[in-house]
Amino acid sequence: MDDGTFPALLKTLSDTSEEVIKHDLQLLAQISSASDDSYFKAFMINLLDLFSTDRRLLETRGSLIIRQLCLNLSTERIYKTFAEILEKEEVWDMAPDSGLNFTQNR
Amino acid sequence: MPFNEISYETDVFSDDEILQSTALLWLAELLTFTQEVMVPFTPRLIPAILPNLAHHVPMIQTSAIRTNKLLLGVIQTLPSPSEPPSRQSTLPIERPAPIVARVPPASPSLVPASPPLSRQNTQIPITRESGSVESLTDSTASPTPSNITMQKRASLQVQAESVPPPRLQISLDGQAPVRSQTPRPPSPQSLGSATGPTSVPEREIPMDAFDYQATVNALTIQFLSEHEETRVAALKWLIMLHQKAPKKVRHSFPLRPPFFIVMQTRFSRWMTGHSRHCSRHCPTPPKK
Numbered sequence: 001m002d003d004g005t006f007p008a009l010l011k012t013l014s015d016t017s018e019e020v021i022k023h024d025l026q027l028l029a030q031i032s033s034a035s036d037d038s039y040f041k042a043f044m045i046n047l048l049d050l051f052s053t054d055r056r057l058l059e060t061r062g063s064l065i066i067r068q069l070c071l072n073l074s075t076e077r078i079y080k081t082f083a084e085i086l087e088k089e090e091v092w093d094m095a096p097d098s099g100l101n102f103t104q105n106r
Numbered sequence: 107m108p109f110n111e112i113s114y115e116t117d118v119f120s121d122d123e124i125l126q127s128t129a130l131l132w133l134a135e136l137l138t139f140t141q142e143v144m145v146p147f148t149p150r151l152i153p154a155i156l157p158n159l160a161h162h163v164p165m166i167q168t169s170a171i172r173t174n175k176l177l178l179g180v181i182q183t184l185p186s187p188s189e190p191p192s193r194q195s196t197l198p199i200e201r202p203a204p205i206v207a208r209v210p211p212a213s214p215s216l217v218p219a220s221p222p223l224s225r226q227n228t229q230i231p232i233t234r235e236s237g238s239v240e241s242l243t244d245s246t247a248s249p250t251p252s253n254i255t256m257q258k259r260a261s262l263q264v265q266a267e268s269v270p271p272p273r274l275q276i277s278l279d280g281q282a283p284v285r286s287q288t289p290r291p292p293s294p295q296s297l298g299s300a301t302g303p304t305s306v307p308e309r310e311i312p313m314d315a316f317d318y319q320a321t322v323n324a325l326t327i328q329f330l331s332e333h334e335e336t337r338v339a340a341l342k343w344l345i346m347l348h349q350k351a352p353k354k355v356r357h358s359f360p361l362r363p364p365f366f367i368v369m370q371t372r373f374s375r376w377m378t379g380h381s382r383h384c385s386r387h388c389p390t391p392p393k394k
Contacts, residue, residue: 005326012341017334023341030345034352 010046013065014057021061022068029072040073044081048089123163130158130169137176142315144180149320151177152328156340160333174339178346184316186350318351 012024032040047065051058069078133151137144144151155177158170321343328340 005322008326008329012329012337015337017337020334020337020341023338023345027341027345027348030348031352034348 010050013047013050013061014054018064021064025065025068026072029069033073040077041081044078045085048082048085123166126158127163127165127169130155130166130173134169134173134176137173137180141180144177145184146315146317148177148181149317149324152321152324152340152343156325156328156336157331157333159339160331160335178343181316181321182346182350184350318347322347 009024009028013021015021015024028043032043051062066078133144133155151173155170155174158166159174161167161170325340325343325347328336331337331340
């Protein structure tokens with residue numbers, strides 16, 4: 001149970017309801033900003049991992065998720081962290097999509 | 107029907123809407139005037155209330171909404187438990203206090219969420235005696251809220267010193283505190299501090315009567331609800347709890363579940379292995 005909370009929050013990002021996703025992201029952002037940098041990075045890695053495994057989520061909600069996160073956290077920080085992760089990632093073909101989200105967001 | 111979980115106040119048949127609605131209204135009424143009795147039951151009230159926020163019967167739905175609002179308000183007005191740990195985190199850097207202060211952080215891993223708090227509270231006076239100047243500058247540095255919390259803490263300390271064993275019981279089992287302990291310990295104190303027991307109800311709620319861990323767990327289960335309202339309400343609850351006690355709630359978001367470790371190793375790999383990464387992508391290094 002204890003270990004289930006963070007995965008549960010990540011999993012909730014795939015919720016059908018936009019309202020649920022927004023609140024979920026608000027909470028995740030709140031936890032990240034109250035935590036140290038490693039937590040934020042781990043969160044970003046997990047988020048990208050989720051996108052890479054669930055392409056449909058990336059296509060339908062990717063933009064919403066990134067925008068909502070940028071509302072609550074530093075856009076620059078998210079952008080840079082994503083860039084770092086994507087740069088090192090070997091099989092990533094989602095970079096154009098997430099890049100698009102960023103440019104739309106800015 | 108998933109709503110037969112309301113077995114707390116009365117035994118309600120799942121299909122009896124009037125009874126179900128009435129039970130929720132009972133909870134709402136109890137929340138308005140005996141908050142200190144209700145607070146320890148929060149982890150059990152949540153699964154009784156939240157699923158009904160989307161009930162198809164309007165009567166039950168409105169009762170649930172009202173009860174949820176009241177319970178949320180009660181928890182929100184509880185004294186924030188995040189301050190003692192934060193103060194302790196500043197103390198060890200400065201002064202002899204660390205020996206005292208280091209004991210409580212070791213305990214949370216062994217004992218469930220709440221007991222450490224009571225111990226911290228009982229130990230704070232010791233640290234304050236040793237470094238009274240610091241505590242004074244502390245209270246002046248941060249504005250009025252700290253004074254209020256200090257008063258609250260003082261009252262809680264009195265409580266903790268007078269009746270320590272029952273408080274431990276409350277936090278450990280969290281199940282049957284109502285009849286035995288929770289209403290009782292405050293009452294002699296309320297006679298001492300304030301004449302009317304109902305005048306300042308928040309002060310009398312012991313901080314560790316509220317089990318953060320169990321509440322977070324109960325809320326997490328509500329994510330699985332099929333109703334959007336329920337899921338949103340659960341998230342709102344968690345947002346509120348995290349705002350209230352960032353350290354406590356974050357504690358329950360584990361930094362290292364199994365798959366996190368995988369991520370961390372991956373993360374550290376690309377942090378350290380720049381050269382390896384490069385060699386993977388450029389299998390034939392440039393020869394000159």
